[in-house]
Amino acid sequence: MRKLQYVFMALAALCFAIPAFADGGTSTINLVPIGAGIGMALAAGLCGLGQGKATASATEALARNPGARAGIMLFLVLGLAFMESLTLFTLVIVFAVVANAK
Numbered sequence: 001m002r003k004l005q006y007v008f009m010a011l012a013a014l015c016f017a018i019p020a021f022a023d024g025g026t027s028t029i030n031l032v033p034i035g036a037g038i039g040m041a042l043a044a045g046l047c048g049l050g051q052g053k054a055t056a057s058a059t060e061a062l063a064r065n066p067g068a069r070a071g072i073m074l075f076l077v078l079g080l081a082f083m084e085s086l087t088l089f090t091l092v093i094v095f096a097v098v099a100n101a102k
Contacts, residue, residue, distance in 0.1 A: 015034070021095075030101060032097060033098055040091060044087055047086060047087040050083050051083050054079050057078040071093070
């Protein structure tokens with residue numbers, strides 16, 4: 001876990017160092033697409049983790065009480081739809097931000 005923390009710290013330092021190594025004769029660097037990509041990656045990754053946890057919990061609940069299948073499946077599908085919609089909203093926001101940044 002400690003090594004992963006060092007990797008992320010090094011990547012963060014490199015991302016912030018990009019403007020420092022920029023060529024003096026060129027215009028400023030547009031970091032909006034990079035930030036939008038990182039935001040979308042975080043949203044998609046955390047959505048996947050949440051969906052995996054929800055599916056695992058629903059599977060465990062079905063194993064414990066098979067008679068409650070209809071109610072469990074209803075809430076599972078509803079929860080998965082809400083999680084996926086958050087990622088889609090993030091995608092729409094990313095498109096809007098990147099289109100306005102040009």
